[in-house]
Amino acid sequence: MRDGDGPAVKTLSLEKVYGSGPTAVRALRGVSLSFPDGEFAAIMGPSGSGKSTLLHLLGGLDRPTSGRVVVGGNDLSGLSDRRLTLLRRERIGFVFQFFNLIPTLTAEENILLPALIAGERPSRYAGRLEELLGLVGLEGRRRHRPDELSGGEQQRVAIARALLRSPDIVLADEPTGNLDSGTGTGVLELLRESAGRYGQTIIMVTHDPRAASFADRVVFLSDGRVVDEAGGLGAEAILERIKRLEAAG
Ligand SMILES: Nc1ncnc2c1ncn2[C@@H]1O[C@H](COP(=O)(O)OP(=O)(O)OP(=O)(O)O)[C@@H](O)[C@H]1O
Secondary structure (H helix, E strand, O other): OOOOOOOOEEEEEEEEEEOOHHHOEEEEEEEEEEEOOOOEEEEEOOOOOOHHHHHHHHOOOOOOOEEEEEEOOEEHHHOOHHHHHHHHHHHEEEEOOOOOOOOOOOHHHHHHHHHHHOOOOHHHHHHHHHHHHHHOOOHHHOOOOHHHOOHHHHHHHHHHHHHOOOOOEEEEEOOOOOOOHHHHHHHHHHHHHHHHHHOOEEEEEOOOHHHHOOOOEEEEEEOOEEEEEEEOOOHHHHHHHHHHHHHHO
16 A cells, blocks of 8 residues: 555654734744654644644644645545545554444444445454454443443544554554553554554544553654653653643743
């Protein structure tokens, strides 16, 4: 599904300005980043530093004011809205803090939804569904509806749904924000395993240093700029860096 040998995702001098005139907000001020295949990356930074804006631009959910986002060799700025929607559907999986499951569908129907949206027969995914149910540990909950599942189980359904069609990229916004720490650990291990096993690039926005410590690399934003990045940091070291950024802001 990939074109060329470049990184899975990269941004070049990405700028995003909301509004205009004296009330304009410069949410991103020249962000250039590269995310290789199979990397599990975390994006951290103080409130308002531009994390969600960056994630939305990476996923083609919004367009930059200037600069470029390149996904699997495709420059998103050159794509029409329709092509962008198709690329998103084919290559990108989204996991958000609020699980966005359809309440009237069972766990397994929710997981299969991206196939229906893409106009494919869900039966094509029978094997993949079993694999994912095993991976997220929900074999025994497949016929439950979201209101019959715990928060952690719902989040695991959302992750399985994001992974169904094996997207090259998974974008996760605070995927553990609503979960207790034990359940959150399960979700983070799942994301890490998915990157390792399937070579997917996973980019996660989080405020939680412990969650970020599961990532291969942590990128720190402050005031719309990348101010630091490091791999192999423990939760304590991440917390220290965040405190320093918040104090500087
Ligand atoms: N739609 C919008 N219109 C105007 N300003 C916006 C919009 N979305 C975000 N902003 C502003 O852009 C800046 C960056 O916002 P963003 O949501 O990307 O930050 P964040 O790092 O994700 O923050 P948080 O950690 O609080 O979620 C903030 O100053 C915010 O107020």
